[in-house]
Amino acid sequence: MKLRDLPIKTKLIAMMMLSASIGIFVMALVISINEAVTMRNDIEAELTTLAKIIGSRSIGSLTFNDPKTAIENLTALAIKSDIVYAAIYQEESGLFAEYKSDSVNISAQQQDSLGLTQILQRLPSGKFTGSIEVSNDIYFEKQRIGTVLIKSDMTGFAVKMLRYLTWVVITLLACFTLSLIVSARLHKLISVPILNLQKVTGKVSESDDYSVRIPNHSNDELGNLIDSFNAMLEQIEIRDQQLAEYSKHLEGLVDERTDELVEANNRRIQWLENMAKFLKHELKNASIGVKSSLELIERRSQQPSIDIYVERAKKSLNYMNILLTSVSNASNLEAMIYKEPLKSVNLGHIVKSQLDEYKLSYPQCRFIGDIDLHLIIMGNEDRLRQLLDNLVNNAIEHSHPNTPITITLQNNRNTAELSVINEGVKLPEEKIKMFDLFVSLRDAGHWKSDNLGLGLYLVRLITEGHGGSVDANDLPNNEGAIFTVRIPI
Secondary structure, X not given: OOHHHOOHHHHHHHHHHHHHHHHHHHHHHXXXXXXXXXXXXXXXXXXXXXXXXXXXXXXXXXXXXXXXXXXXXXXXXXXXXXXXXXXXXXXXXXXXXXXXXXXXXXXXXXXXHHOHHHHHHHOOOOOOOOEEEEEEEEEEOOEEEEEEEEEEEOHHHHHHHXXXXXXXXXXXXXXXXXXXXXXXXXXXXXXHHHHHHHHHHHHHHHHOOOOOOOOOOOOOHHHHHHHHHHHHHHHHHHHHHXXXXXXXXXXXXXHXXXXXXXXXXXXXXXXXXXXXXXXXXXXXXXXXXXXXXXXXXXXXXXXXXXXXXXXXXXXXXXXXXXXXXHXXXXXXXXXXXXXXXXXXXXXXXXXXXXXXXXXXXXXXXXXXXXXXXXXXXXXOHHHHHHHHHHHHHHHHHOEOOOOEEEEEEEEOOOXXXXXXXXXXXXXXXXXXXXXXXXXXXXXXXXXXXXXXXXXXXXXXXXXXXXXXXXXXXXXXXXXEEEEEEEEEO
């Protein structure tokens, strides 16, 4: 796994440990090298001092040619176990006296018992397994008369360095452990605020709860970031509260306005019902008097000219009765539509059964159907049949002879679209008014017939009662119309 993919806690600990380890290792390496150089220099200085002392003591021996005394002076070096060889050279005749350590074999056995020989053998040649040699000239009356040579092995030096390096390694491990403990605690100064920020952002994104806040205990850049984030959450929370209050206020206004509209619609329906009942009652009584008077005039009068006016008066009276009945039925139907319960019905089956019935009832007309038999809506089956009957009757009434009437039912984006198409009389410009009460724009003389403009008005009432809409449009290339009812599935 790459370093950048690790958790921030691990990254911080790794970076602190890496920095501390490099610093400690470099410092330990420099100190170890300095200690080795210093230790070697100290050994050389000590051997040089011993060589000077031996040389000063051996002046008489060289002057009087007394090798025995010189050997005794060299033997005094036996107290230093690491000195393996010493010699005094006379300026003219060469080797004058020498000393060889008898403890070399014993020292090696001790080293083997400690396992140091194997350690020294693994070290680079010449670094610790070699020897240190120093020499010092012997002068008498400013004339060199001889030289002292002292040779020391590196065993003692190596043992001291190994012990020193052992303590260095132990110290490194202790420092590494201490650094790990300190890093494990100090990383929280950075990781904890960032993890808290991550936790809060996750909670906000999941629950949309902007009331949460991140605790801040520092004044550094992270503290400023946390303060800025908390301020942002506070602003969002205030905005949401304002939006919630405004939304609640709007809901209240909508509910209030809806209640007002419902009440106004109920009053309108009630007024229509009362007006229809009043007109029907009062005009019925008046029409009875008019009708009886006309019958009386018809029986007593033998003039043909009066019969024409009597017949015209009867037609007008009959139309008035039809009009009063239609007003009463329309007002009652409007009140009933909004109160009738809706249930799940298969609109495709309803349209298909009605289409089969139209083919039998109107053999002079040709019907074409394109019906989706799997459209389920919430509706009233009787009202839906009444809606389709009115659309088909309107199409039959305004169709040219020998032209088909097409009924389609399709699913268009979760909306049931029921269309009735006919070729015939062109629609008027103000198409929307065709769905108003007592409007028949394509039959200006409707008072002479039974067409009172109720059919399309009932289509609109039934459609709106099902939560839908209805519109009418001209055919693109032919004279005729297409009426489309849209009801949510």
